[in-house]
Amino acid sequence: MNISGIAIAVVLATFPSAIPIWLAALGETVDQASGVLDLGVEGIMLMGAIAAFVVDYFYHSALIAFIVAGLVGLAFSAVHAFISITLNGDQVVSGTALWFIGWGLSGVIYAAYFGLAITPPSVPTIGSINIPVLTSLPIVGKVLFGESPLFYISILITIALWSIMFRTQFGLNLRSVGENPLVAEVMGVSPVIYRYVSVLFGGFMAGLAGAYLTVGLTGSFYFDMTAGMGFIAVALVYFGKWNPWRVSVGAVIFGLVYALSAELESIYTSVPYQFFSMWPYIATLLIILAVGKSAHAPDALTMPYVRE
Amino acid sequence: MEPYIRMVGITKKFPGVVANDSVNFEVYKGEIHALLGENGAGKTTLMRVLYGLYRPDAGKIYVNGNEVKIGSPTEALRLGIGMVHQHFSLIPYFTVAENVAIGLGSWRNGLEIEKIKAMIKDVSEDLGLYVNPDAYVHQLSVGERQRVEIIKMLVRGVNVLILDEPTSALTPQESQQLFNVLKRMKDGGRGVVLITHKMYEVMEVADRVTVLRRGRVVLNALKGEISEKALVEAMVGKEVILGSPEKRSVPQKGALSVEGLVVKGDRGEVAVNGISFVVRGGEIVGIAGVAGNGQRELVEAIFGMRKAVSGKITVDGVDITNKDIRDRVSAGLELIPEDRLGTAVIPKLSLFQNAILHERWWDPYSKMGVLSISKARDLAKRIINSFGVATPNEQVQAGSLSGGNIQKFVVGRSMARGARYLIAVNPTAGLDVAATDSVRKTLVEFRNSGGAVLLVSEDLDELLSLSDRLYVIYRGKLVKEFLPQFDRLAIGEAMMGGQQ
Amino acid sequence: MNYIKGIQIVFFIIIGLLVSSLSFLMFHISPLNGLASLIDSGFGSSIALLETLKVTTPLLIMAVGLSVPFTAKFWNIGGQGQLIIGEIAATATGLALSPYLPPPLVITASMGAAFVGGAAWAMPPTIMKIKFGANEIITTLMMNFVAVYLLDYLLIGPMEGSQAKLVHAPASNPIPASDMLPKLVSTVGLSAGIIIALALAGLFYFILNYTNFGYELRVIGESRNAAKYAGIKADRRILESMAISGGIAGIAGMVxxxxxxxxxxxxxxxxxxxxYGYVGIPVALIASLNPLAIIASSFFLAGILNGAYIMEALYSVPIDVVITIYxxxxxxxxxGVIGDVFKALRRWIK
Structure with missing residues (x-):
């Protein structure tokens, strides 16, 4: 394969690999902007993945599958919201617990429906939306205008989130809750409501992200199929400095890393595949290193808000 | 004329204290009403009730003649009542305009910063409240931050503005500017409540004064009707509070000496820029200054919590500039930090665990790194008994004590280990009158017994009453030394950078 | 007061167990029956108890190791990676030295290698946190994935065993039977590792509660400013605690x-x-990081894990159910840890 062939293959695979991290990271961005760290994303993604898979398998509707996955994610994050916002519990511990629950429960649900079969069942994946004319443009045509619907949805959500967070009263209120909930409350902004809304939104997005993995990308469910994507999403929020645009850029960079390591793995068969597979994780370490201490995190991140 | 606000028979109890005991209080539009009293007299509590932060145990509140229940600051704001606290509630990483905009208008609205700026201009221009709406709050001085707080309230259309000890961290000149703003607000038809314990502020700006003592109203009069002397009597009653220490002891041998000290701040800026001074045994040396002029960095560098870029710090002639805190403590240095619950004690640890925060390095509290719990408990008991810390026992969490008792414990801890050089930062901030008294007495006794105290405080009155001499710090430099009798205005000028 | 809190925590753990048992419903097993069967399989007979002790061994070691940095609120989620590197280091050392040295020395050297390996693997995230403020939860976790792939590679590469090569199932050569840890109960294969585990729990109970080191970690965990005021070199203590944690995780792998x-x-x-690197997290946390309580919690969770294997065999309930339960x-x-749950709720409702 020549260089341009490789390049095209990598570019084509970039957005599909980016989407799950992208969606989850956008949700986590809102979460953290309001001052709540949700480490349960990984588990919630898995729950979204299994929920979407089961729904699509039995009811043959990708749309319903996505909606149900989002709602499952929302329900899961409600637990985190209750513990960290209502009970002022430790957000790290609560998030870790949710990660475990989602991690295990997704496998349990799978086994309950499909047993411990060797060959996993599969569902057809949702196709891509081809925008007429534009798709036929050389190279960029296929990449930018022939993507999965979730690609366009991710872009729309990015734009919408940025506008809401930085161009509306709601967004300012939300960010003020993340900086100093006491100040916000005195000014008539309820930290509890804003944090609940944010956490639930984050859960919904993580659910969608999981659904994309099964219904959108692979067509099957595998145990622990996220393999750290939820945590990479959390890392991207730091990289993106709590700004949806930067977070999106980070997600696309990660899509590129995934695509590149998969592509190179298939080309350089003499190099053990493990060295390509570990790339996304090493890239995460590097990206966190690159952010360094420069970013200003919301002041109240991980701090429970205790009313006097 | 009907008062805009009428509080009738307000009673508010806290465990063990009646903070307000059937208090009546009125505010008219177009007047400045001073709420006068010692620390702990119940002034702030009363106003927090009015602002919806506390619920009264008894009593009624009328606004514009209608009885109201004020359950939250939001409701208070809706009723036209605003409050500026001693500790500002601003978000440092937001701009002035963004801070003003928090919670303003429906959450469905777009954020129109230009409109907000226009509103800020609108309310602040004729009052002389100048501040750049695009500046980030962390770039502003204390005085400017206070202006932002006032603007926040005015934009919300308050009819009555409560200010809690607004001048405590301001220079006399900044205070003067503030008073001018308040007078203009009054002339514009608004009511102002000025919580204060400073007599001259009352005489300067107030139209009416209410004096609280131990939670009760002891006096309510128009300013013209009453003499300053009567006010003082009403405020302090027959108690004699510790004023300026009578006995000035003779400086002794041994000294904490700082030479050409340069220290960087959190953002890498030069925060302390070549400071030199000496504190000898038997004297209290005050450092006056507006917050943020390098006090924190200076103290942290002396105690070893921050690196000195250059310069020399010695205790009894021993160079400790680059030593660990352990060596400094061992040399006889101790610090009473400003931040009680975050730095001085660990709220979730027991008192005896807190007692050995510094002692843990030495026999008998530890041997070869192994702690002795029983010795730690003995030490805690000793501190509790000698310094009158009110606590059930030494095993309760430090955070469960009142601020005053925590501070007594912290001061006692420094004394118990036999320190000879003590740095105290705002040691009585936020304490009630009894605890303030006790802490100040301890400092004076310590001085009288030959100890050296470096007193860094934002409370000018405290500095003036305790210090044997004092320096003014401005932009990281000691700009002037003052000796008794202290010239209050000259000190204020120096704090503003007026005299070099 | 501590007892009351302890009872409260145990009470809520039982509720958690009951709630998680609802997942048995998906397999048409009544939750209480499922739970009874799970507990019976884990603790119901002397054989079951011994099997559970066997699982307890690495779990207890791991959780004790995790409790050290956790005390300073430094969240080491990388126990699994550190365990894997410990396994690699110990196995490589054991296989290399076995022909030349007597078993006690082989075991000691392997354990030492495991400690060093695990500690070394814990260092990059720790240094990244100290130097650049990188979130340790993410970095330690990422190191796990790298370790997994590294192990996978080694087992089809440099460490591939001769038997494994023939059957195409990646594995190392076996440790000679004579170099294995002595067995306490040979029927179920319970090794002397449990003694190491208990000794470590005792040692760290003492260290965390009765030494300056433990005291300093606690202060760091509660307040960084207070730690500074107390003259604690927080970065150094964190580094030490992580070296210990990674090293102990390595020992868990060796055992x-x-x-x-x-x-x-x-x-x-x-x-x-x-x-075990992951399972150790709930084990340490539900014991409130108290190493003596970790003995109990690791035994308890090991029993559930053991029981779940039997449930899988009997009722096709996948083993994953244990993660849900944990x-x-x-x-x-x-x-349960939250002081007074009902008070917290009431305050909130108001």
Missing amino acids: LVFGTTQILIPQFFSDISTA GTIMLFSMI
Whole structure:
């Protein structure tokens, strides 16, 4: 394969690999902007993945599958919201617990429906939306205008989130809750409501992200199929400095890393595949290193808000 | 004329204290009403009730003649009542305009910063409240931050503005500017409540004064009707509070000496820029200054919590500039930090665990790194008994004590280990009158017994009453030394950078 | 007061267990029957108890190791990676030295290598945190994935065993039987590792509660400013605590290989049975990081793990159910940790 062939293959695979991290990271961005760290994303993604898979398998509707996955994610994050916002519990511990629950429960649900079969069942994946004319443009045509619907949805959500967070009263209120909930409350902004809304939104997005993995990308469910994507999403929020645009850029960079390591793995068969597979994780370490201490995190991140 | 606000028979109890005991209080539009009293007299509590932060145990509140229940600051704001606290509630990483905009208008609205700026201009221009709406709050001085707080309230259309000890961290000149703003607000038809314990502020700006003592109203009069002397009597009653220490002891041998000290701040800026001074045994040396002029960095560098870029710090002639805190403590240095619950004690640890925060390095509290719990408990008991810390026992969490008792414990801890050089930062901030008294007495006794105290405080009155001499710090430099009798205005000028 | 809190936590753990047992419904097993069967399989007979002790061994070691940095609120989620590197270091050392040295020395050297390996693997995230403020939860976790792939590679590369090559199943050569840890109960293969585990728990109970080191970690965990004021070199203590934690995780890996498995096999996360690095997290947390309580919690969770294997064999309930149970227990124990749950709720409702 020549260089341009490789390049095209990598570019084509970039957005599909980016989407799950992208969606989850956008949700986590809102979460953290309001001052709540949700480490349960990984588990919630898995729950979204299994929920979407089961729904699509039995009811043959990708749309319903996505909606149900989002709602499952929302329900899961409600637990985190209750513990960290209502009970002022430790957000790290609560998030870790949710990660475990989602991690295990997704496998349990799978086994309950499909047993411990060797060959996993599969569902057809949702196709891509081809925008007429534009798709036929050389190279960029296929990449930018022939993507999965979730690609366009991710872009729309990015734009919408940025506008809401930085161009509306709601967004300012939300960010003020993340900086100093006491100040916000005195000014008539309820930290509890804003944090609940944010956490639930984050859960919904993580659910969608999981659904994309099964219904959108692979067509099957595998145990622990996220393999750290939820945590990479959390890392991207730091990289993106709590700004949806930067977070999106980070997600696309990660899509590129995934695509590149998969592509190179298939080309350089003499190099053990493990060295390509570990790339996304090493890239995460590097990206966190690159952010360094420069970013200003919301002041109240991980701090429970205790009313006097 | 009907008062805009009428509080009738307000009673508010806290465990063990009646903070307000059937208090009546009125505010008219177009007047400045001073709420006068010692620390702990119940002034702030009363106003927090009015602002919806506390619920009264008894009593009624009328606004514009209608009885109201004020359950939250939001409701208070809706009723036209605003409050500026001693500790500002601003978000440092937001701009002035963004801070003003928090919670303003429906959450469905777009954020129109230009409109907000226009509103800020609108309310602040004729009052002389100048501040750049695009500046980030962390770039502003204390005085400017206070202006932002006032603007926040005015934009919300308050009819009555409560200010809690607004001048405590301001220079006399900044205070003067503030008073001018308040007078203009009054002339514009608004009511102002000025919580204060400073007599001259009352005489300067107030139209009416209410004096609280131990939670009760002891006096309510128009300013013209009453003499300053009567006010003082009403405020302090027959108690004699510790004023300026009578006995000035003779400086002794041994000294904490700082030479050409340069220290960087959190953002890498030069925060302390070549400071030199000496504190000898038997004297209290005050450092006056507006917050943020390098006090924190200076103290942290002396105690070893921050690196000195250059310069020399010695205790009894021993160079400790680059030593660990352990060596400094061992040399006889101790610090009473400003931040009680975050730095001085660990709220979730027991008192005896807190007692050995510094002692843990030495026999008998530890041997070869192994702690002795029983010795730690003995030490805690000793501190509790000698310094009158009110606590059930030494095993309760430090955070469960009142601020005053925590501070007594912290001061006692420094004394118990036999320190000879003590740095105290705002040691009585936020304490009630009894605890303030006790802490100040301890400092004076310590001085009288030959100890050296470096007193860094934002409370000018405290500095003036305790210090044997004092320096003014401005932009990281000691700009002037003052000796008794202290010239209050000259000190204020120096704090503003007026005299070099 | 501590007893009351302890009872409250145990109470909520039981509730968590009951709630998680609802997942049995998906397999048409009544939750209480399922739970009874689970507990019976884990603790119901002397054989079951011994099997549970066998699982307890690495779990207890791991959780004790995790409790050290956790005390300073430094969240080491990388126990699994540190365990894997410990396994690799111990196995390589053991196999290399076995022909030349007597078993006690081989075991000691392997354990030392495991400690060093695990500690070294814990260093990059720790240094990244200290130097650049990088979130340790993410970095330690990422190191796990790297370790997994590294192990996978080694087992088809430099460490591939001669038997494994023939059957195309990646694995190392076995540790010679004579170099294995001595067996206490040979029928179930319970090794002397449990003694190491208990000794470590005792040692760290003492260290965390009665030494300056433990005191300093606690102060760091509660308040960084207070730590500064107390003259604590927080960065150094964190580094030390992570070296200890990684090292102990490495020892857990060594004990696993030299006490139980004898060979090294790939460890993808889909196999919870060897993911002690993860399971150790709830074990440490529900015990409120108290090493003596960790003895109890590790035994308890090991029994559930053991029981779940039998449930899988009997009723096709996948082993994954244990992670769900652990997560739920962790969640509910948190509620128990909160001083007065009902007060917190009341205050909130008001």
